[in-house]
Amino acid sequence: MIAAPLEADRSLAVADVAIAASVLGLQAQALQTLAQQQGWPMAVKCADDGRYLVANGAFAALLGRATDEVVGRSDAELFEPAAVPALRAAEQSAQAQGGVFTSDHRFEHRGERREFSVLRVPGTGAGRALLLSVWQDQQPLRQREQQLAQALAQLEQLQKAHEQLRRESGEQGLRDQASGLNTRAHFDDQMRRELDLSVREHREFALVYMVLDPASPRVAALGERAHACICEAMGRLLRGNTRAMDASCRLDDRHFAVLLSGVGLATAHSRMEGLRRQCATQIVMLDGERLEFTVSMGVASFPHTAHGQDELVAACQAALSEARRRGGNTVALASIRFESS
Missing domain, CATH: 3.30.70.270 (Reverse transcriptase/Diguanylate cyclase domain)
Known part of the structure; x- marks a missing residue:
């Protein structure tokens, strides 16, 4: 199965999608399809030299670059130096495990604090070890969690205020x-x-x-x-x-x-x-x-x-x-x- 091409603003070249899907297998194809539907950043790199072979528009936007500026480069050239060791360690764990591997990454990029959950699937093709990565931005989730926590705190304050008012009202009737x-x-x-x-x-x-x-x-x-x-x-x-x-x-x-x-x-x-x-x-x-x-x-x-x-x-x-x-x-x-x- 070959994943369908993405919309223009987040697309891979059709040939590159076909190559990535054919060498990485059904798990990677499913992840590609999901990333395509959700608009998540996605890339395929050569695990041997660490250079990217394929990147969609969302992944390039994450790095603040054009797609052709990502392909052929390594993490050391694209990310802040402090983030590179953790990314490399996660890739090695994914290759050692041999299946879908998930890791969380927090790092500074272009002066902004970022947080991602990254799914990686190892594979081989044309005699090379390949690694598909799909990136999920955790910032919207953290914002929702923070908003939920604030809403719960406000609800708790309202409940306490209501209980205090109820007690005071009751005491007023007794005093x-x-x-x-x-x-x-x-x-x-x-x-x-x-x-x-x-x-x-x-x-x-x-x-x-x-x-x-x-x-x-x-x-x-x-x-x-x-x-x-x-x-x-x-x-x-x-x-x-x-x-x-x-x-x-x-x-x-x-x-x-x-x-x-x-x-x-x-x-x-x-x-x-x-x-x-x-x-x-x-x-x-x-x-x-x-x-x-x-x-x-x-x-x-x-x-x-x-x-x-x-x-x-x-x-x-x-x-x-x-x-x-x-x-x-x-x-x-x-x-x-x-x-x-």
């Missing part, structure tokens, strides 16, 4: 925007889980209700902006004084709550007394004005002051009322229940 604390509904869910856990594991936890004491006339005169600043400060203090296992909540405009996991009444009282002092000494500024505020707190615990959620809440509210009755800026404890024998 009070002014204080950054949990909403009442989310806090109640956490308290139910804590109660179930404490019942199963026979451990204690504490519940604290607190309320902002009435503002001084000067702070009250500053209006809603002052109140918003105080609520924001209260949120920071609660977050800073609770652990990851605890939960804090803004119940309404002036009321807050804290759930202290695994903590008894005495420990809860000590921690809340420290928080009360921080509130009383906290510096909150608005338009150059210092805003003072204090809080009243009521502390109850499970199971020492209550045996269920409703009882616990009632005990906590009663303790808070006692703190307010004492004049505010106070931590009051719920009464411990004693079981009758």
Whole structure:
């Protein structure tokens, strides 16, 4: 079988195609046909002296030469010196293997970095060892791989951004925007889980209700902006004084709550007394004005002051009322229940 001549801009002389195909056999003919269809650079050289006998237009264009400037020359005359040893080594491997041999080559040519995958098929003709080579430019493939990698990276970034937005959206539904604390509904869910856990594991936890004491006339005169600043400060203090296992909540405009996991009444009282002092000494500024505020707190615990959620809440509210009755800026404890024998 003789390969058909290529189009004019990438053609071999018909006679040269016939000669190359007849001496190199069916494998080479198939490669010639494929190169012809794909427009790949292709050449046949004499393996004995390394000089090219046939070159198509694409191979000549690869070298930046006319076809007649390639035929009769060797790699040393056509390629940069650094590329020649690797080309020669690949040709020797192809001849030693005796079949289709593929190798990759990266080299500088005419000031440009090039990368090719080269298929070589050895053969004989007219008493000479011949070598057919078909060159596949890897640059378009590398560009596609790079574009794909960039697209995948962008997709990953979009997925991360979407996930972050989803988490933030979910958290916004669970948090009070002014204080950054949990909403009442989310806090109640956490308290139910804590109660179930404490019942199963026979451990204690504490519940604290607190309320902002009435503002001084000067702070009250500053209006809603002052109140918003105080609520924001209260949120920071609660977050800073609770652990990851605890939960804090803004119940309404002036009321807050804290759930202290695994903590008894005495420990809860000590921690809340420290928080009360921080509130009383906290510096909150608005338009150059210092805003003072204090809080009243009521502390109850499970199971020492209550045996269920409703009882616990009632005990906590009663303790808070006692703190307010004492004049505010106070931590009051719920009464411990004693079981009758």
